[in-house]
Amino acid sequence: ADDVTLQLKWVTQAQFAGYYVALENGYYEEADLNVTIQPGGPDIAPTQVIAGGGADVTVEWMPAALAAREKGLPLVNIAQPFKSSGMMLTCWKDAGIATPEDLANRTLGVWFFGNEFPFMSWMSQLGISTDGKGESGVEVLKQGFNVDPLLQRQADCISTMTYNEYWQVIDAGVSPDDLVTFKYEDQGVATLEDGLYVLEDRLDDPAFVDKMQRFVAASMRGWKWAEENPDEAAMIVLEYDETGAQTEEHQKRMMGEIAKLTAGSNGTLDPADFARTVATLLAGGSDPVITADPGDAAWTHDVSSVLN
């Protein structure tokens, strides 16, 4: 069997259910692959891991991947299991926020570590500066890994994922009625999230391409199974969570939300989505994420072609 190491973007959770399902149900084995899944965590930049040879393929968000590409690390998207973006901004309604324009002069929590790019683009499209509070400026906080800043009102809004942090706010006892959410999808600034990326030069090797084709196909089989059997998929994820700290309730709900994001994709990257992501990022204002259109070299259908 061929060895494949997959680097995840974050800790073991239902966000990555497809891969764990493929592993658990033996799809990888059937494809003659011996797959190792490495969970991520804070401080792990999947792009850096793949650059260092620590993984063959990685789950990454497209803004971060394109930024890395500009930094001279030639990442190529070989498949895109996530069709839509799950990122949103969650605000207190009683802070007086109803529309994106109300965000000015507020304190907002944002994830950094390469996840800040969609937010920056959005703000620049709204004409809001991120250098501090003011008529047309916001105070940006680098939020940690939890939702405390919102609950303790250190921030008026924080970044959440539809499938994760939002539900933690709800679990903390906050009623959805007290909250206002702005989905990036709805604001027209959505960027592509979890895709599979490999180093460009390795695609010159037909054997590698073949291996990746089998990998992507098996992974998508896993994803589709997970979409259809969300509860079972969540249990599989829990099996693989070595920290033992994840809860069944949370993972099942997360799987339900994840299924909505993967629903529209068979794993093949839609070039239109790519173009839209690039356009959003290029509109990043004074300090854009990427300065030039990376062009079509940043993705390929060579691998995902097996899916059709």
Place this chain on the structure above:
Amino acid sequence: MQDHAQAAVIDHGTSTPVISAKSLDLTFQTNDGPVHALSGIDLDIGKGEFVSFIGPSGCGKTTFLRCVAALETPTGGSLTVNGMSPDESRKARAYGYVFQAAGLYPWRTIEKNIALPLEIMGYSKAEQAERIVRVLDLVELSNFGKKYPWQLSGGMQQRASIARALAFDADILLMDEPFGALDEIVRDHLNEQLLALWARTDKTIGFVTHSIPEAVYLSTKIVVMSPRPGRITDIIDSPLPKERPLDIRDTPEFLAVAHRVREGLRAGHAYDD
């Protein structure tokens, strides 16, 4: 106090005891069994007496002085100083103590080391300065006041620690081999100075030495000790007059006392081995 000092000095020995030990015992517990450092010590020291302790090394001289100064607690018998417990006397600042090793504070110059007790006892700056000059001169270290302890030779450090003990007015002066590291000339000089100081003031002095002539020359009473368990073998009241020029050491009275001390010492050694 100062006015009846002369009287006390004259009829020393008969005045009420300042230090009084009754069957004093002290045993140290060590890894291989107890060590009897002092055993059955009976001793009265009157006000204004100059008492020397002499005896083989390890016989308990240091230990006895430490008991008097309340630095060691006897395991038996009774000990009073000025009619109080040693500790109460200590709190009343009755003692000046010169240790067997100099024990100067390395972060203070010699001057500042001498100033230490003066600061603690609240002497004025002017008084401090005046006394420092005087005692430095007494021990012939006038040019070394600004040096740090580690820059002096062993004997010079010892002299500095003597100066420190003489700088303030303690009623009882306890000196543990203070002149051991000094040459004969300086030693003679300091012996004279110490006698003069003793005659001038009303101090009671406890003095450990290994030199028989020194003990005889200085003391009104000589206590000869023997080791393991440390006990007193002889107490000699000196017949020598209060006025003691250096050449008193050649008189027959002096030699007689010295001979008696030597015999006592030798007896102590016989016990030993």
Place this chain on the structure above:
Amino acid sequence: MQDHAQAAVIDHGTSTPVISAKSLDLTFQTNDGPVHALSGIDLDIGKGEFVSFIGPSGCGKTTFLRCVAALETPTGGSLTVNGMSPDESRKARAYGYVFQAAGLYPWRTIEKNIALPLEIMGYSKAEQAERIVRVLDLVELSNFGKKYPWQLSGGMQQRASIARALAFDADILLMDEPFGALDEIVRDHLNEQLLALWARTDKTIGFVTHSIPEAVYLSTKIVVMSPRPGRITDIIDSPLPKERPLDIRDTPEFLAVAHRVREGLRAGHAYDD
């Protein structure tokens, strides 16, 4: 080596110098200016000689011994030991040194402290044990071998450090006030032992003392020093015979030498103040 030892002892002073100092200088740099510890020292010490150094405290006796043992580097003049530099002699393990302070290692018992040089010089276990018993007996500490240094009195520690220096066979023995903290009886005893050891072996001994009688009793040569800058004021070759019972100290020859030493010392003090 052992066979011509007797000869060397007999015509001491005329043999080729073991230690030879020529206009030796040593200046310490301190925070307030240089201190001239030694200045213009000229001295030859022959094989098998017993040389005492005497002088006021701070005159540089310790410093001179330290130069000989290569523990201090002279700032001027020349110094050879056995025709080599002091450092080469040190490497050849020529020295046994008794320091002014006992300097025992606190984590070793007295026995183990004495064993230290023997271990370093590679004596066998049996030999070590045998020598330890012998020297402990010599300094009368036989019952204290298993104690730790802090469980001994000041004088006992000093004796232990003497035993440590005598346990191995160094050609040159340097002793810095070894008997300062001992009573007269033990001191006399150890003086006799030391003389016997010296007569038995071929050792060259450098000996610092403050006691004039001790210096005269032990030495073949007495070096009188004066302070600041430390220099030699007198070198006295002893006319006393090799055989020296304790009562030689009452002979006129002895008293004459003692008198000359005392005069030299007094002269040194006159320089000083």
Place this chain on the structure above:
Amino acid sequence: MRTLFPILSVLAVLIAIWYAAVAPMNIRGALDVAERAGAEVVPPDARARFDTSVWVLMANNPEHIAAGYSLDRPRLPTPQQVGQELWKTTGEMALKGRPMSKRSLIYHGWITLQSTLWGFVLGTALGMAGAIAIVYSRVVDMSLMPWAIISQTVPIVALAPMIIVLSSQVGIEGRGVPKAIISAYLCYFPVLVGMVKGLRSPGTAQLDLLKTYSASGLQAFLKLRLPASMPYLFTSLKIGIAAALVGTIVGELPTGAISGLGARILIGDQFGTPLAIWAALAAAAILAGLLVTLLDLLQRITLRRMGMQA
């Protein structure tokens, strides 16, 4: 017994202060919960409450203070809550016969302990070797010491990911080795500094003595410097093992938060379960306490054997 009673008393006072602090720390959370449950609170509006001081809130809502002692997501949990969580994830698991399950802190403590010990061994070896080199070589002393200090001013969290990437690049499999390296990086410094101090602690007099014996460097080391450094060695080993533990936990974040107490802390943070963080912290403290106590015991035995009164 002589030390146990004071420790327990101080502990009791600290716990009392802790309990007292829970009320003001948690009053806001308690009022939010109460409000959502439909209770009457003053002021009723969450925003207004945010601008009111906790003391005023406590004075106005005395009946809700008690609720602060049993929140699910307290800002400051009570010692009892921490204790219960700790018991649930250790003792209870062990009683159920699954002490090594992934949900047991015993398992995660064991993972952390392994890396800690490896890091400690590596760090101590490095620290000792460095100290010996520094004490015996002037060049090493003058060139290495400043850089040893500089190495500790470099934030380890910044280096950790690079250490992991670099070690995977040189072909080291698994996360154990990089974790131990990170742990050793924090551990070696206290050992180095302590040992340099200890090896240099013999006074001139003690060194001079050996010089007169013309002892070799090795002999001087074995007979003087090493024994003289023992008190320093143990003091620094105690600091070192605590540092190694902290290093391992730091290393568990960028190593993929898979297992170990560090991973528990991270996951507890991300999923908003403060009790999990506190329990993992308590477990780390207990682990550190055990390790330090063990070394302390070793120190007492060694020093007693050497005749130094500990």
Place this chain on the structure above:
Amino acid sequence: MSWLVFALLFWVGAWALNAYLAHSPWSGSVPVRVAIPVLFGVTLIVLWEGVVRGFGVSPVILPAPTDVARTFAASTDILWEDFRQTVLKGALSGFIIGVLAAFLTAILIDRSAFLTRGLLPIGNFVAALPIVGIAPILVSWFGFDWQSKAAVVVVMVFFPILVNTVQGLRETDAMQRDLMRTYAAGYFDTLIKLRLPAALPFVFNGLKIATTLALIGAIVAEYFGSPTRGMGFRISTGVGSLSIDLVWAEIAVAAMAGTAFYGLVAWIEKRVTFWHPSHRSN
């Protein structure tokens, strides 16, 4: 490959030069004392450059020192802003508060043998708490700005100083204490004239440890929430966006600030504890 060979040759040469300097007559002089570690550091940097170029290491993993230097020069404004936020506001204020608090606590508990015996073991316990566990809690208590960083620093420096000071206060030798007893010196006299001076070498030991801890604490705390400035913020963001050269520039700032801080404390130590045997030789 030639890069690698050059770096190795440079290493050998520099080491030889250092060995020569260290044993030269001027080895005690200030320029040489500075030159030797600097040369050592330069050697490390040359080796690093050689390895990066020789093996063609990707700049997103380990940038060459020259790249770092270029980024450093181009980003001085950012670096300065971060320095102010993290070092001046977070680390320094926390350091001062922590040191004062620990010092006073040490003197207070030292009066009572009971408190010392009770608090010290607990102190050791708390000192071993992982900072990554404390930081999120303190960030949630004290907010995102420098106050929470200062709080983390206070917690980190408190116990090393406390333990060292308490130990130092006991570090007088028996005779020195006996002397004070014969003077019947009161508590304060003994404290000021004997125990504090004798404790200073230990206090400085604690202070030196605390200097490095302070900086690390302030930086790590920023990982768990911060404003959009600060060295920890920049480092974590930089790793995520593969601006590793900027990360190394920040590391360089941290190292320089930490070293300067340590150097300052060591300098004061030398002045204040000149009498201690470890400072006395020459």
